[in-house]
Amino acid sequence: xxxKKEFWNQKISSWEKSKYKKTLKYFDVNSSVKFRxxxxxxxxxxxxxxxxxxxxxxxxxLLWDCxxxxxxxxxxxxxxxxxxxxTFQKKAQNFKDRKQIxxxxxxxxxxxxxxxxxxxxxxxxxxxxxxxxxxxxxxxENWYLHSFSEKRHSFSQFLHALYSRVNYxxxxxxxxxxxxxxxxxxxxxxxxxxxxxxxxxxxYHLPSHxxxx
Ligand SMILES: C[S@@+](CC[C@H](N)C(=O)[O-])C[C@H]1O[C@@H](n2cnc3c(N)ncnc32)[C@H](O)[C@@H]1O
Numbered sequence: 001x002x003x004k005k006e007f008w009n010q011k012i013s014s015w016e017k018s019k020y021k022k023t024l025k026y027f028d029v030n031s032s033v034k035f036r037x038x039x040x041x042x043x044x045x046x047x048x049x050x051x052x053x054x055x056x057x058x059x060x061x062l063l064w065d066c067x068x069x070x071x072x073x074x075x076x077x078x079x080x081x082x083x084x085x086x087t088f089q090k091k092a093q094n095f096k097d098r099k100q101i102x103x104x105x106x107x108x109x110x111x112x113x114x115x116x117x118x119x120x121x122x123x124x125x126x127x128x129x130x131x132x133x134x135x136x137x138x139x140x141e142n143w144y145l146h147s148f149s150e151k152r153h154s155f156s157q158f159l160h161a162l163y164s165r166v167n168y169x170x171x172x173x174x175x176x177x178x179x180x181x182x183x184x185x186x187x188x189x190x191x192x193x194x195x196x197x198x199x200x201x202x203x204y205h206l207p208s209h210x211x212x213x
Contacts, residue, residue, distance in 0.1 A: 004126070007171045008081040012059055020062060032198040033122070036147050039194070039202075039212075040121055041066040043145060046210050047117065048072045054115035054142075056108040056135065057123030060087035068095060076113055077103045109134040118144040125149045125173035129184070136185045144185075145204045151175035152199045160199075175199070 002010070019033045028034070040063060044053070049071045055063055058077030067075070079085055085105040092101050108123060109131040118139045124132055124146055157175065164172040178191045181203045192202040192212060
């Protein structure tokens with residue numbers, strides 16, 4: 001059986017291509033993933049200037065693509081997939097301000113890096129609860145924004161679970177309740193939902209002046 005790391009090494013390029021490819025607006029089954037990225041950029045851009053950003057499970061850097069021209073102090077991307085990090089590295093090597101970016105191929109819970117803001121998109125669904133505990137503990141003093149798939153009794157979630165089982169086979173994403181994550185992240189954490197995220201949601205602790213719409 002493939003380890004999770006092997007699974008993501010095989011999957012990450014096709015996953016990103018299929019999730020983020022342009023398609024007809026009204027027939028787009030991946031619109032919630034695209035909106036998740038759009039929303040994260042809209043929120044983070046309000047506070048990114050002069051700040052250090054740490055992204056866990058960064059993939060090949062699609063969030064960084066949208067944020068690299070903002071005046072961040074630094075960006076660090078962590079992903080345990082060698083393929084993701086190598087693709088990201090190739091892309092970033094031509095970026096004029098390379099000194100502000102660093103990438104690390106390792107498990108998301110292996111280290112505790114200094115950062116003003118910690119973000120993850122699509123990571124929590126793929127890691128066990130013990131690793132979420134570690135991330136929450138490591139970064140409890142930081143601003144953070146993490147997406148997750150909220151456990152719901154909905155037809156779209158039923159279809160998603162079926163699709164994942166058929167297509168991904170060995171490893172499938174987990175759905176968690178907001179209460180479960182709030183109990184892990186503690187009293188500062190809040191939940192954000194939006195119809196365009198479908199059953200996706202964010203758990204976050206961000207400055208109070210941040211505007212969600
Ligand atoms: C669903 S993809 C999301 C990629 C990217 N954040 C995005 O939204 O486009 C999940 C990413 O998390 C990474 N990942 C999964 N488990 C991980 C772990 N334990 N440590 C580090 N990275 C992990 C995978 O390699 C993959 O790049």
